[in-house]
Amino acid sequence: MPEVYVSIRQLLLRSDTRIDDFVAVVEQDSALSVRVMRMAGSDYFGLPRPCDNLYQAISLIGLVQLHDLMLGSLCIRSFSAVPPELFNLRRFWRYCVRCGIAARTIGQHCRGDGHFVFFTLGLLHEIGHAAMFLKAPDSASELLLQSFEQGRDLAELEHEHFGFDYRDIGRELASIWHLPPVYAEVTAHHLDPTAAESRFRPAVDVIYLAHQLCAEPEDFSRERVARATTGFERFAALPENIGDILGSEVDAHCDDILDLLWPWDGGVHPGFGHA
Numbered sequence: 001m002p003e004v005y006v007s008i009r010q011l012l013l014r015s016d017t018r019i020d021d022f023v024a025v026v027e028q029d030s031a032l033s034v035r036v037m038r039m040a041g042s043d044y045f046g047l048p049r050p051c052d053n054l055y056q057a058i059s060l061i062g063l064v065q066l067h068d069l070m071l072g073s074l075c076i077r078s079f080s081a082v083p084p085e086l087f088n089l090r091r092f093w094r095y096c097v098r099c100g101i102a103a104r105t106i107g108q109h110c111r112g113d114g115h116f117v118f119f120t121l122g123l124l125h126e127i128g129h130a131a132m133f134l135k136a137p138d139s140a141s142e143l144l145l146q147s148f149e150q151g152r153d154l155a156e157l158e159h160e161h162f163g164f165d166y167r168d169i170g171r172e173l174a175s176i177w178h179l180p181p182v183y184a185e186v187t188a189h190h191l192d193p194t195a196a197e198s199r200f201r202p203a204v205d206v207i208y209l210a211h212q213l214c215a216e217p218e219d220f221s222r223e224r225v226a227r228a229t230t231g232f233e234r235f236a237a238l239p240e241n242i243g244d245i246l247g248s249e250v251d252a253h254c255d256d257i258l259d260l261l262w263p264w265d266g267g268v269h270p271g272f273g274h275a
Contacts, residue, residue: 001177004029005074009178012067022063023054026070031263035073036066038260044253045069045116045260068120071179072100075123077263079130086141087133090262095214096123097258098250102210105249110237111202121186121203122210127173128166128187132158155191167191205232213246220247 007025011017027033033054040046040057045065051057058066082089103122107115132140143161147154158165170187182200186207189196196204212228213220220243229235239245 001078002029002074004032005070005177008067008070012063019055019058019063022058022066026058027054031077032070032073035260036061036070039069042256042260044257065116068116072120072123073261073263075127075130076261079127079134080263082130082133082137086137090258092130093262094254094258095216096126097261098218098254099123099125099207099210099214101250101253101257102214102246103206105246106206106209106238106242109239109242109245110206110235117182118203118206121183121207124183125170125186125190125207125211126166128169128171131169131173132166136162202234205234209235213243214250220244220250 004025008022011021011025026036036054037051037057040051040060046057046060051060061069076093080089100119100122104116104119107118129140139161143157144154146152146157155165155167167188167190171184174181174184174187182203185196185200186204189204190207190211193201193204193208209228209232213224222240222243225238225243229238
């Protein structure tokens with residue numbers, strides 16, 4: 001991860017830091033500074049009004065949410081060098097943003113917790129796939145094609161080829177980056193929440209449901225929601241129309257959030273063309 005992220009993590013671990021300290025770190029990265037300002041003035045992450053400076057923006061977002069939002073934005077930047085002829089990077093991150101929105105919305109309705117950590121957990125739960133396409137693009141692309149053609153589970157094919165799958169990579173990245181342990185649990189167990197540590201089950205369950213509903217073909221119908229929530233007591237508090245709520249939230253915010261997090265102005269990756 002970029003040094004600016006490492007510095008923010010170090011500041012969060014100290015008890016004597018001030019907002020000025022975070023401002024001094026963020027302003028060293030001009031592109032990130034712009035994005036933090038835009039996030040703070042957005043409908044979804046802050047308040048729908050412009051901020052005059054970084055101090056005001058970080059004060060509005062909050063330090064913990066600053067970490068979560070920076071993590072998502074910098075991850076997209078760090079995994080940007082994927083060959084465009086093999087992988088539609090913007091389509092991948094658009095899917096991840098939709099999972100993030102769905103996860104935060106589910107957290108709000110089943111736990112009364114709208115913290116943006118749910119958004120970032122949903123955004124990064126498949127970060128292992130981005131790493132695969134960055135480091136082994138030919139093999140990753142071939143396995144993805146086989147998954148579609150053969151109707152087989154992609155993680156299973158990855159295990160056969162590499163000896164591990166994208167969840168294992170995600171867990172290792174979370175460890176290398178010294179992220180809070182919930183990130184490792186979510187990336188490792190979002191397909192099988194019962195394997196997660198009990199203290200992380202609430203978060204893993206939320207990402208599991210977001211993944212199930214946003215995975216292609218995306219479907220927020222009551223039937224799909226009912227199938228995905230069967231056996232999960234914590235989802236009993238979800239309103240009957242949660243599918244409609246999720247679809248509305250995703251449609252309303254996805255494109256704007258992706259443009260906020262996308263590391264290139266105008267939403268276009270050099271060499272990718274328009275999404």
